[in-house]
Amino acid sequence: MDILTIETSPIDGQKPGTSGLRKKTRTFMEPHFLENFVQSIWTGIGGVTGKTLVLGGDGRYFSDRAAQVILRMAAASGAAKVIVGQNALLSTPAASNLIRKRKTDGGIILSASHNPGGPDGDFGVKFNTPNGGPAAEGVTSKIHEATKEISTYRIMEAQDVDLSTPGTQSLGRTEIEIVDPVEDYAELMSQIFDFDKLRALFAGGFTMRFDAMHAVTGPYAHAILEGMLGAPVGTVVNGTPSPDFGGGHPDPNPIWAKTLMDEMHGSDAPDFGAASDGDGDRNMIVGRNCYVTPSDSVAVLAANATLVPRYSEGLAGVARSMPTSRALDRVALRLDCDCYETPTGWKFFGNLLDAGRATLCGEESAGTGSDHVREKDGLWAVLFWLNILAEREVSVADLMADHWRTYGRNYYSRHDYEEVDADVANALVDDLRGKLADLPGQTFAGQTIEAADEFAYDDPIDGSRAEAQGLRVTTTDGGRIVVRLSGTGTEGATIRVYLEKAETDPEKLDRDPQEALSDIVACADALTGLSERTGRKKPDVIT
Ligand code: G16
Numbered sequence: 001m002d003i004l005t006i007e008t009s010p011i012d013g014q015k016p017g018t019s020g021l022r023k024k025t026r027t028f029m030e031p032h033f034l035e036n037f038v039q040s041i042w043t044g045i046g047g048v049t050g051k052t053l054v055l056g057g058d059g060r061y062f063s064d065r066a067a068q069v070i071l072r073m074a075a076a077s078g079a080a081k082v083i084v085g086q087n088a089l090l091s092t093p094a095a096s097n098l099i100r101k102r103k104t105d106g107g108i109i110l111s112a113s114h115n116p117g118g119p120d121g122d123f124g125v126k127f128n129t130p131n132g133g134p135a136a137e138g139v140t141s142k143i144h145e146a147t148k149e150i151s152t153y154r155i156m157e158a159q160d161v162d163l164s165t166p167g168t169q170s171l172g173r174t175e176i177e178i179v180d181p182v183e184d185y186a187e188l189m190s191q192i193f194d195f196d197k198l199r200a201l202f203a204g205g206f207t208m209r210f211d212a213m214h215a216v217t218g219p220y221a222h223a224i225l226e227g228m229l230g231a232p233v234g235t236v237v238n239g240t241p242s243p244d245f246g247g248g249h250p251d252p253n254p255i256w257a258k259t260l261m262d263e264m265h266g267s268d269a270p271d272f273g274a275a276s277d278g279d280g281d282r283n284m285i286v287g288r289n290c291y292v293t294p295s296d297s298v299a300v301l302a303a304n305a306t307l308v309p310r311y312s313e314g315l316a317g318v319a320r321s322m323p324t325s326r327a328l329d330r331v332a333l334r335l336d337c338d339c340y341e342t343p344t345g346w347k348f349f350g351n352l353l354d355a356g357r358a359t360l361c362g363e364e365s366a367g368t369g370s371d372h373v374r375e376k377d378g379l380w381a382v383l384f385w386l387n388i389l390a391e392r393e394v395s396v397a398d399l400m401a402d403h404w405r406t407y408g409r410n411y412y413s414r415h416d417y418e419e420v421d422a423d424v425a426n427a428l429v430d431d432l433r434g435k436l437a438d439l440p441g442q443t444f445a446g447q448t449i450e451a452a453d454e455f456a457y458d459d460p461i462d463g464s465r466a467e468a469q470g471l472r473v474t475t476t477d478g479g480r481i482v483v484r485l486s487g488t489g490t491e492g493a494t495i496r497v498y499l500e501k502a503e504t505d506p507e508k509l510d511r512d513p514q515e516a517l518s519d520i521v522a523c524a525d526a527l528t529g530l531s532e533r534t535g536r537k538k539p540d541v542i543t
Helices: 034-042 061-077 091-101 137-149 185-194 196-204 218-229 259-265 294-303 327-335 346-354 378-392 396-407 422-438 518-528 530-534
Strands: 005-009 021-023 052-057 080-089 107-110 121-130 151-158 167-171 174-179 208-211 273-276 283-288 291-292 317-321 338-344 358-363 366-370 409-420 449-452 473-476 479-486 492-504
Touching: 005 358, 005 518, 034 061, 034 121, 034 137, 034 151, 052 061, 061 080, 061 121, 061 151, 061 174, 061 479, 080 091, 091 107, 091 121, 091 185, 091 378, 121 137, 151 473, 167 338, 185 218, 185 378, 185 492, 196 378, 208 218, 218 378, 259 273, 259 283, 259 291, 283 294, 283 378, 283 396, 291 294, 291 396, 294 317, 294 327, 294 358, 294 366, 294 378, 294 396, 317 327, 317 346, 327 338, 327 396, 327 409, 327 518, 338 346, 346 358, 346 366, 358 396, 378 396, 409 422, 409 530, 422 449, 422 473, 422 479, 422 518, 422 530, 449 518, 473 518, 479 518, 492 518, 492 530, 518 530
Parallel strands: 052 080, 052 107, 080 174, 208 273, 317 338, 317 358
Antiparallel strands: 005 151, 021 121, 107 121, 167 174, 273 283, 283 291, 358 366, 409 492, 449 473, 473 479, 479 492
16 A cells, blocks of 8 residues: 655644634634644654554544545554554544553543534543553643644555444555454443442432433443443433534533533432533433532542542542642541642643642543543543432432531632633733732732632643743632633633632631632622623623
């Protein structure tokens, strides 16, 4: 088979963001766009000659074409082997597991996570390193540098590889192994959790709804929840992956998973509800009339971890991204274990997990995970909750009430302003940055500022430093405001305002979060001038 060397030139805008390169699908479909980036990945990781890679994704529109291109480019550059999920499907945590389990040299995940798919939606390409985690900044910056210097790429001239059936094929001298996407992942879950206990839970009449949002977790949830654990058929809804996620927005939060939220707040609500996103790494947890914020969720998992077989000996440490609420810190204090604060982006947890410093990690953006893989893991979080509920025999609402009584409550919400003019958004952040030093002691909307800074992170393992990771302001009565721009959006800028208020008064633990946070919301607006500058009266998304 011929190997073609195609002339190309650098294309602007190929800088990986919070999680790989995310763009409009149509941008990825432009001539050379995908090929330039993939060749730059090869360059950034020192070539793929003789290497073994994993390839898969969430099945969104264009994944099938992209997978064929990547296989032909891997073969043209001398890869020894590519392990591909059947039909190019692999959830992000399943890909991470395969990369680790098969001791490969890394892998490529095709996904734009929770962003909508389809020709007018979003697409993404992410490289994960041999530890199974998203490439750290040292690697992504080499990839970015390569995109700025590229002049040719290599691709094999060949027919499509049939990815529809597990088995082994060859492409030139490269072996292509097509694997069942679910099998290895399901086995891993059965080693972590008490599956006998979970089977008994469902056999006893426990009811659940899992909304796979027409995304990649459907086959995993069908196989594990309904297959291995005996939950009734119908427990998993929207369980067949579709290239445009059924026309929906596969983001598991109260806005986009509204059908599930309505069901969980209805008169016939199941005992437990959950959802996951496009590529299966995010999760939403909801009990009967009780939505659990992602920040609370990771705190609950940490507090109850020893009930799960894999974590029965306790946790080495825990970690959360900076904007995530400090509910986890309260638990870590009681457990007497370290609690690390990292920048937004799962890649920052990798070193802590590899070094055994942290066992559990979590983010406000609906991500929780542990050292079992190097990605956040939606279905794992759901099984963790089920294991806790099976052991403690309480409802989600009672579990949360007990948690807050024990540890106090961190009221929390994130307000997103999407597709804001980039200049307006940058000016807002720059202006706030400029006045941080003078804020302490000043009062905004009745709230006195205690401290204000811009977050920077010094990685305790490799000593690398990440700067400009979000502006944070605390108030004298336990409030916190964080402002940063999203690194995953594909249109204009998304301003994220993270709002938090600590509460330990037992009489005040049961308030509506937006109401409990109203003073902090007003303070954030007075501080940033957000509503006036953007002309927005309210956020596009509240989580
Ligand atoms: C990615 C990252 C997460 C991050 C999230 C939101 O998740 O892996 O660490 O919290 O994006 O990032 P931002 O606030 O910059 O938009 P995912 O699920 O989108 O891959």
